[in-house]
Amino acid sequence: MRVLLYVVQSGSRSRAIWSIAPEVDWAYWLDRDFRQEAKRVMGCSVSDGKATPDVPVVIAWSEPLPLGLAERVAERWPGDAEEIGEALRRLVLGVVAEREGREGSEAGERREGLEGRDRRGWAALGRAQQVYRASELCEEAHVLAARAHRAASLLQGRALLSSEALALLEAAGAAGPAGAAAAWSAVAPALQLAALLGRLRLGGAVAPEPQPRLLRWLRRLGARPRPRLRCQRCGSGTARMRRTACAACGSACAYCEACLTMGRSRECGLLILGMPSSGAAAGATRAASSPAPSEPAPSWGLSPAQAAATAAALGFMAAGPGRTTIPRRFLFWAVTGAGKTEMIFPLIEACLQRGGRALIATPRRDVVLELDPRIRRAFPKAAVVTLYGGSEQRWEQGDITLATTHQLFRFHRGFDLVVIDEIDAFPYHNDAMLQFAADKVCKPEGVNILLSATPPAELRRAAALGRLAHVRVPVRFHRHSLPVPVQRQIPSVRKMLDKPGLPGDLLKRLRHSLDRGAQLFVFVQQIRDVDPLVERLRRAFPGIAIDGTSSKDPDRARKVIRFRDRGIRLLVTTTILERGVTVPMSDVFILDADGKLFDDASLIQMAGRAGRSKDDPAGLVYFYGSARTHSQQSAIRQIRSMNRIARRNGYLNH
Amino acid sequence: MSSSSSLWRRLQKFTQQTFSSSAILLQPQSPSCAVCGSRDGKTPRHDRFPQLCGRCYGKIPWITQMFCPVCGRPEWCPDCIRRTGTAFVCNRSAVRYDPVIRQWLALYKYRGNEGLLPLLGEMMAMAYRGMIAELSLTSQEQVQIHGLIPVPVSEERLLERGFNQAEQLGSYLAGSERLALYDILHRTRHSDKQSFKTRGARLRDTEQLFAADLHAAAAMLDSFNSSGLKTLRLLIIDDIYTTGSTANSCAQALAEALKSLAPALPVRIYILTLARS
Structure with a gap:
């Protein structure tokens, strides 16, 4: 995919942004009524006219650029640049040269069919020019904003490729005018507006890891730290990247081989992250007001060992987030046949009582299918969504989501409680992808519950050293000891x-x-x-x-x-x-x-x-x-x- | 004394463990199979297909015998008899389009696993060498192909998929056989996927579907040393040959363009495809 790169300057500060539907951006920045109306419909705070300075200056690059390139320019844009046009030209040229000159040698990356191919010089094709007027192509503010609002709420908590987002919106009947076949061109303006208002985050599906602050300073001094690509969906690094010639963006573009079975994640492909709305904050206050249970209800019929473990987990959940930015983890080290599923029911109940959403992930599809009726029976009032490859409920949202572990990649900060069953089993055995996926799907203030009869040595060590909150369930539900081999x-x-x-x-x-x-x-x-x-x-x-x-x-x-x-x-x-x-x-x-x-x-x-x-x-x-x-x-x-x-x-x- | 002996035992255990684990590292391990991911190193791997495990290599349904001399089909072929105005000499395919190949091609084309290109390209190269040997045998001279022409995909498909499989296979072949690739055909309109259609619908649909870019064709002709060229031989490249309508439509468009540019030059157009369905 190619996107349009532009800089918007207001006062002495400027910001570089790229767009998948530039006509929306022009209307947003250059037409104050459009912006006010869009903000009002989307429920964002509208500032009164006094505080907003004059209409900002918008300077755009004349040619669409490969998404990865535009993103890199936007990330490095110095906010205090003075000669915007010249600075933009220099930065685009610099990034193009860097991509063409250096990236072939990125460690561990494989390349296919790129030798002897003429690479088009993106820099030569474009120039910086000012945009003066909003385009007539853009829809009316309130119509577009209503669609953007709908799309943003449907995509909240998700991490989807553009084709997946299109399928989701189509399934919900929010892809475009009723009756028309869903097309990307009909969806892009709504997504772009939602992104401008912070309800979605658009980014490359494969992108360089963010630069630490220190390295940014080094770069200003002239150093060229080598950017390391990472799949933003599954977390794989350069070792799983393959760079091929891409017709969609016209450059040598990397894709991730590790999560290929879930649709191709590429450098010039979008990954759309649904951000929490301002309504989510209201949910959080509701959470604080309702009393947190610290003991499992007797109606769950747990054995003493199960009840003690569950109480420990409930206490952990109720303790509230510290100042951490990643979700807190809690390990259930329960022997085989301990009755793990029964023990997590009270945790899910507590999560739902606070208005939260829960996810249970397990490596195997047959376990998901077996768990489905049990969960529905235990929580008859909750909306349960069951996800696996080929699931009919693929694009639905519920209070409780049951999924195979692969489906975790399609979520982003969507859940307050994430339970991961059999953490040591395929496909996560010794796999750093688990950590990435588990941290990513859980809200930062949420809780990650790990279940295993045989936790990997690393977790056992962390538990022994007190670095990982945990509880052991040393006995089976029938209260007899384990047979010793x-x-x-x-x-x-x-x-x-x-x-x-x-x-x-x-x-x-x-x-x-x-x-x-x-x-x-x-x-x-x-x-x-x-x-x-x-x-x-x-x-x-x-x-x-x-x-x-x-x-x-x-x-x-x-x-x-x-x-x-x-x-x-x-x-x-x-x-x-x-x-x-x-x-x-x-x-x-x-x-x-x-x-x-x-x-x-x-x-x-x-x-x-x-x-x-x-x-x-x-x-x-x-x-x-x-x-x-x-x-x-x-x-x-x-x-x-x-x-x-x-x-x-x-x-x-x- | 007892503590020192236990220390000694620990040290012994440590060295044992370290050495046994490093011995595992030192064992030769074949890279995982490009298709099934198995690391099986017991069955020997084929020289030309080191990326496949022995088991997967054994599944390749090579076409070793042809029934139809025109399209290279391994059984009786009604399509070539029914077709009028065939603009190409013959088609040759590397393999039958069986469930195995269907799956491999789906992994490559639809799922976008471009890592399979060297494997599929090498299969094309095998078929290419067989074709040249066969043509040279029948015409009693060393037949030379002057250029490869990939079958184009529509702009829409190209943006969605990110690559044209025929162009990639052609590029691979061009590299391995030292041939030139000329991307001079384009689609005049977007058509639905061929695989969803009946034979009649395919034939109707592919009529006038392709056109050659005259400037590019002229540039191609210029690049040949036209003085020594008695017959121009071009090879159209595609992934699957079903009824031959796509290939024939391409050949027609190509022949027409060349006729308008160089009416005196005899042109022979051949087709090379990965799979014959």
Whole structure:
């Protein structure tokens, strides 16, 4: 996209701005009645004529420029420039030269098809010229302002690419004159006016990180710090950028490869951020007036451990924001089967009572779909929006939003409470994108709740050092201790399959579990080991229904259901079933427990499949491996320590 | 004594851990596959397609046998018999337009994953070399292509997508085969996506859809050493060949323009596409 760059000077101060619909800007700056009317309709404070000085001087660059270039000029514009036209020319030329000369070598960035291509000299094409009159092309102030107001409220709390914003406005019937096909040209003026009045923030979807003040001074002294690009939507840095020739802006333009599946975020593409309206401030005062609950209501039916943890979180939420500009974080370190979902219900209730909006994000789509009816049942009066790839409610707004974690990128300071489930799971395992997304979707004064049975080491350390507010839920909802894994030494699965038969100890314990009527999970590391092992086990236990599954299995969902219904008694599987699956009365056998694909988090999650139901709380868990590893020891240590804490707090019922 | 031995054990553990983790770093690891993202290094990678894992490379539906000598289709072809006024000699495609290629092209064209260009371009280059070998064999001389002409997309589509896939594939081919690319065709009007239309609608729709820029065509002719040029051979580049109506319309526009500029020069126009549907 190309935009028009201009400078508006009023008194001795000036400001550089770029526009996606310049006729609106000319009317706004040069026609005082238009500006007053627009401000009145949009609900901004209207200053009385005395305070406003004369009509400002507007000097525009004659040719539209690539968005990224215009944004960079605007960011660097010295507010005290005297010769506006000359200063603008010099700055545009400087930025063009910098982009053409230096950026190819930006660290880690990949380039495609740019060699030997003639780059058009943007500078040569344009010049600075004064704009004297508002254009007749602009719509009447009150009509346009009404549309801008509507668009801004619909986009509030969102972070959308231009195509997404267009789709949202179209879905809400706010894209343009009724009946006409939604076109960008019909939407742009309304968005531009909303941006001028501060209700939207328009920026490049991929843009340089803002320069620290110190570097700005260095630049004035002649230094040229290398700008580092960042995807403003997903937070990825230059390593995930690819620079290609772009027909939309006519320059070599970077796009982000990391979030490509969500639509392309590019340097010359818009990212539209919906800013809070002045009405939001009123909501905040409402929050302060209503009393904050500090205990979960008994109607939620929580166990003592759950209630204590929830009370701690409610206390944290009620404490109010400090002077921080980023949302505060709170970690729920809850064992597998602790009943995490029930514990967050009171938090959501508290958030809604204060007139806030809540978001629950979880990495997997099936969990979102499973959670949806539970949330709707718990909060029958709230508007619930469920978001995932291909969701019908994609552009709706609600009190409670349920979403897959990828959808976080489409929001900007939209929520007072953000709950992120399974923070250590795909796609966020060791991923800096999570932090970025979580901080971004939450209002600065809001609260981020992180849920995990196996928080990553970094968070555990922060919690231990007191840098991260947290609570542990050391016991399951049924108030029995976690099954402690038993370590056994047998050869690796590979070696086992090379020889006939199976190790006697393994057979004996499998037989024992089958005899006691349990459902058996058998975890292996490699997909290729699943089928041979199923064959071997079927021969060893004729008459028992045995099957295997993996990520490559199209029948996986059906097999899991059959396993849950006891149609299959023994299921050989990979880490794909390590989380989220609850099967009553199950025992867990982990083969190759010493393998490098099973880290301590993975082992704890797999062990967590056993003993989840009230009727059979003491399932059996075995770690089979050829060696004792650090991961196994750490997993067992963590399970034991949770049991110890539960006992000490009197949460166990014996 | 006991404390020193525990210290020693700790030190031992530390060195072990450090070395085992640095050993992982030192293991050769293939870059992740451009399509599926797998880092599988066990199946060997193809020399020309190092960006694909062995599994994905095996999925490429290469066209190895042709049935129709005109359009290079791997099965019986009713379109070439029905068409009158074919303005091109023949079309050759690298691969069949099967679900795999459909997905790859969608990733590239609609999702904008331009990182797939080297992969798709290399597939074009394979087809190009095959085509030249075939033409040289039948005409008993080394056939030379004088220029590549990409099929244009509409201005609207170009702004929305940011690139013209035919132009990018052409540029890649121009680079790898040392050929010249001439962007001299343009669309006279915006048409809807071809993939939503029936054969009849496509044929009607593509009539007079393209025009050649005469100035650019003249400049192209000037750039050839016209004295030694007996026959001008041009190659039109596109991503998908379905009924041939787009390609033929382009060839017609190109032939007309060249005829008005250099009536005496014999022109032969060929088509090269990535996928044959």
